[in-house]
Amino acid sequence: MPRAKLQITFIGGGTMTCAILDGLTHSTSASSSAAQTSNYEYALSILVRRPEHAVELGERYSSAYITCDALDSRLWHTAEESLVEGHIILICTKPQDTREVCETICNAYNAAPTPAVLPTIATMCPGITAATLTSWLGPPRGFHIPFPVVRTMPNTPVSVGQGATAMFAPPQTGKLELQRLIEFFRVVSPCVEVLEEESLLDVAAAVSGSGPAYLFAMYRALVAAGVEWGLSEHAARAMVGQTAVGAGILTTNKREISLSAMIGNVCVPGGSTEKGIRVLSDRGLPEAVMEAVGKSLEANHRMKQS
Numbered sequence: 001m002p003r004a005k006l007q008i009t010f011i012g013g014g015t016m017t018c019a020i021l022d023g024l025t026h027s028t029s030a031s032s033s034a035a036q037t038s039n040y041e042y043a044l045s046i047l048v049r050r051p052e053h054a055v056e057l058g059e060r061y062s063s064a065y066i067t068c069d070a071l072d073s074r075l076w077h078t079a080e081e082s083l084v085e086g087h088i089i090l091i092c093t094k095p096q097d098t099r100e101v102c103e104t105i106c107n108a109y110n111a112a113p114t115p116a117v118l119p120t121i122a123t124m125c126p127g128i129t130a131a132t133l134t135s136w137l138g139p140p141r142g143f144h145i146p147f148p149v150v151r152t153m154p155n156t157p158v159s160v161g162q163g164a165t166a167m168f169a170p171p172q173t174g175k176l177e178l179q180r181l182i183e184f185f186r187v188v189s190p191c192v193e194v195l196e197e198e199s200l201l202d203v204a205a206a207v208s209g210s211g212p213a214y215l216f217a218m219y220r221a222l223v224a225a226g227v228e229w230g231l232s233e234h235a236a237r238a239m240v241g242q243t244a245v246g247a248g249i250l251t252t253n254k255r256e257i258s259l260s261a262m263i264g265n266v267c268v269p270g271g272s273t274e275k276g277i278r279v280l281s282d283r284g285l286p287e288a289v290m291e292a293v294g295k296s297l298e299a300n301h302r303m304k305q306s
């Protein structure tokens with residue numbers, strides 16, 4: 001059966017846009033089950049603001065349509081021309097650009113002569129609430145309902161089809177719109193958690209949006225320790241990387257075993273690992289992580305006011 005076509009428009013062509021596009025390529029070429037079982041075929045477009053950036057992205061993502069013009073009709077004349085069933089606009093700019101981007105989207109949508117499909121607007125930034133987004137977007141021409149909005153929080157492992165993505169949709173966003181976003185993100189993100197409370201999206205941002213950086217910091221410290229004690233950088237990184245992959249899979253797949261028990265499984269009582277773990281604990285690793293996540297969360301909350 002032919003798959004329904006969804007248009008996905010990325011606003012901005014930075015780190016997260018490229019991570020998602022790389023992940024789509026990766027998942028398709030690896031024939032991931034989410035890519036194979038998806039009900040949709042995606043028509044991709046990217047709105048950027050610099051012509052040289054458009055050229056650069058065009059060379060990298062030949063299947064995507066790239067434009068610098070928000071009024072470009074190919075972004076908006078979707079339903080009539082290509083039988084597109086729905087349209088998702090992913091705002092992939094920095095949080096401080098979100099208000100301007102919302103105004104651009106609403107103006108461009110309202111200026112398009114045949115806006116037959118009401119796009120769902122998705123953000124991936126912390127702090128900015130669904131109610132604020134709705135007010136910045138304003139009412140869409142030709143519809144008696146506001147733009148459906150969904151807040152998402154992916155992370156950079158989407159680039160290898162291994163992301164974790166949190167989502168929140170306010171009650172006025174339809175189930176179909178949310179389901180389409182879930183399905184799109186599943187292709188690059190085996191973990192999609194739909195949160196019941198909007199405030200938890202900022203917590204997800206501090207834990208899993210920022211999470212890769214915390215884990216990379218740990219891996220970097222482990223590699224440095226290996227090198228300090230004589231391993232080559234190459235060997236240390238290869239071993240730490242694969243250890244992280246395996247530990248990640250164990251954490252995900254063996255949920256019946258607590259993380260404390262998993263630590264215990266590696267620590268023979270009185271053995272070498274136990275001695276090392278005690279140093280991390282005495283030096284306050286859990287407290288340091290708690291404080292780091294707390295600081296991130298505080299910064300995410302402050303974005304509401306900016």
Ligand SMILES: NC(=O)c1ccc[n+]([C@@H]2O[C@H](COP(=O)([O-])OP(=O)(O)OC[C@H]3O[C@@H](n4cnc5c(N)ncnc54)[C@H](OP(=O)(O)O)[C@@H]3O)[C@@H](O)[C@H]2O)c1
Pocket residue numbers: 011012013014015016017047048049050053091092093094095097100101124125126153154155156209210
């Ligand atoms: N990076 C992460 O690990 C991560 C993880 C989770 C969530 N996020 C969130 O994802 C969002 C994007 O982050 P990022 O790291 O991808 O940022 P980024 O690399 O700085 O990319 C932002 C892009 O937006 C473009 N842009 C800004 N205003 C624009 C406009 N009006 N029209 C079109 N393009 C515009 C910028 O263009 P120029 O190149 O011309 O400046 C830039 O290419 C942020 O809200 C961030 O909080 C990021």
